[in-house]
Amino acid sequence: MVFTGIGYTLLEILVNVCVLLINNPEEIEFWxxxxxxxxxxxxxxxxxxxxxxxxxxxxxxxxxxxxVIPFYFKIKTPxxxxxxxxxxxxxxxxxxxxxxxxxxxxxxxxxxxxGLECTYGGWIxxxxxxxxxxxxxxxxxxxxxxxxxxxxxxxLLAYAxxxxxxxxxxxxLANIVSGIVSLLIIYxxxxxxxxxxxxxxxxxxxxxxxxxxxxxxxEKGLNVEDGQTANIVMxxxxxxxxxxxxVGWLMDWFSPNMLFYSLSFFALLMWFIRLYCLKLIxxxxxxxxxxxxxx
Numbered sequence: 001m002v003f004t005g006i007g008y009t010l011l012e013i014l015v016n017v018c019v020l021l022i023n024n025p026e027e028i029e030f031w032x033x034x035x036x037x038x039x040x041x042x043x044x045x046x047x048x049x050x051x052x053x054x055x056x057x058x059x060x061x062x063x064x065x066x067x068v069i070p071f072y073f074k075i076k077t078p079x080x081x082x083x084x085x086x087x088x089x090x091x092x093x094x095x096x097x098x099x100x101x102x103x104x105x106x107x108x109x110x111x112x113x114x115g116l117e118c119t120y121g122g123w124i125x126x127x128x129x130x131x132x133x134x135x136x137x138x139x140x141x142x143x144x145x146x147x148x149x150x151x152x153x154x155x156l157l158a159y160a161x162x163x164x165x166x167x168x169x170x171x172x173l174a175n176i177v178s179g180i181v182s183l184l185i186i187y188x189x190x191x192x193x194x195x196x197x198x199x200x201x202x203x204x205x206x207x208x209x210x211x212x213x214x215x216x217x218x219e220k221g222l223n224v225e226d227g228q229t230a231n232i233v234m235x236x237x238x239x240x241x242x243x244x245x246x247v248g249w250l251m252d253w254f255s256p257n258m259l260f261y262s263l264s265f266f267a268l269l270m271w272f273i274r275l276y277c278l279k280l281i282x283x284x285x286x287x288x289x290x291x292x293x294x295x
Contacts (some may be wrong), residue, residue: 043285095288097223102280105273106213107235113209114236115243116175116263120202122244123251123259124195124196130256133192142195149203157208164219165278168212172270174205179264186257198260210236220281 098106124146125139134141159166178201185194214232217224224232243266250258 030082031249059198061223095291096221097225098217098228099280099284102217102277102284103228103231105277106232107211109273109277110210110232110236111239111243111271112266112273113206113213115239116239116266116270117206117210119244119247119259120206120263121247122200124199126248127251127256127259128192128195130251133190133195143201145196145199146203149200153204153207154211164212164215168209168216168274170210171205171207171212172274174268175202175209175267176271179260179267182260183257183264186260194260195247202263217281217291220285222281222284248295 119142124142125136128139128142129136152237160167176190178198182194182198185191185197214224214229247259247262250262
């Protein structure tokens with residue numbers, strides 16, 4: 001798992017850096033959504049392979065890894081910062097690079113988002129077994145529902161018009177609503193329905209938050225350096241372990257329903273962090289305008 005984590009982190013950072021080399025913010029958003037949609041297709045196929053191959057699934061994974069190794073040696077690692085070297089230290093470029101404070105809060109936003117995605121995707125099967133609505137084998141259907149709709153909506157949003165900030169606002173709000181609706185259905189006594197419906201709701205609402213976080217400052221004309229991109233991605237990677245494990249503890253200590261309470265709470269927290277990030281972006285843009293470096 002350590003080597004898998006290293007490989008996933010490297011790939012995630014490098015893919016984001018490659019996409020950020022594109023000069024047009026709208027194209028960046030498109031390719032961010034599309035690449036993560038393709039990632040979602042892989043997430044969709046994974047549960048099916050486990051279901052089909054059962055005891056041989058690890059062997060299938062090993063074959064797939066070996067099959068793609070030659071392609072990685074053919075891909076060129078991107079240059080520093082996505083800019084020509086002579087321009088990398090220019091005052092105008094430095095002034096438009098997101099501030100450390102904004103970077104930290106974007107890291108916080110990514111920490112919560114990827115933590116929520118992996119928490120739901122990782123625990124919904126266990127939740128369904130714990131509350132007695134299905135057995136271990138039948139529980140695989142719920143993450144499949146989640147990944148199917150997440151993948152579909154990621155690709156759909158890649159072609160949808162609108163600003164990144166507006167799409168992010170709608171999706172985070174939809175996450176909050178998804179958690180509340182799921183809890184209401186559970187307490188109405190329809191737990192199995194809640195498992196299916198929550199997969200659909202969270203699949204749709206979580207689908208494109210990752211790429212939208214990455215493109216949020218770019219939409220406003222700010223730059224994100226390679227190191228900052230790596231930090232934002234790393235915050236999400238750390239959360240995949242920490243936040244997922246923390247919610248698992250809550251489910252064990254209190255009730256399996258803590259899964260949905262946690263999702264609702266952290267989604268609400270994302271809403272306020274998003275607002276603060278927008279405030280920091282506006283402050284930086286005002287500072288650029290006052291110094292004559294703004295658009």
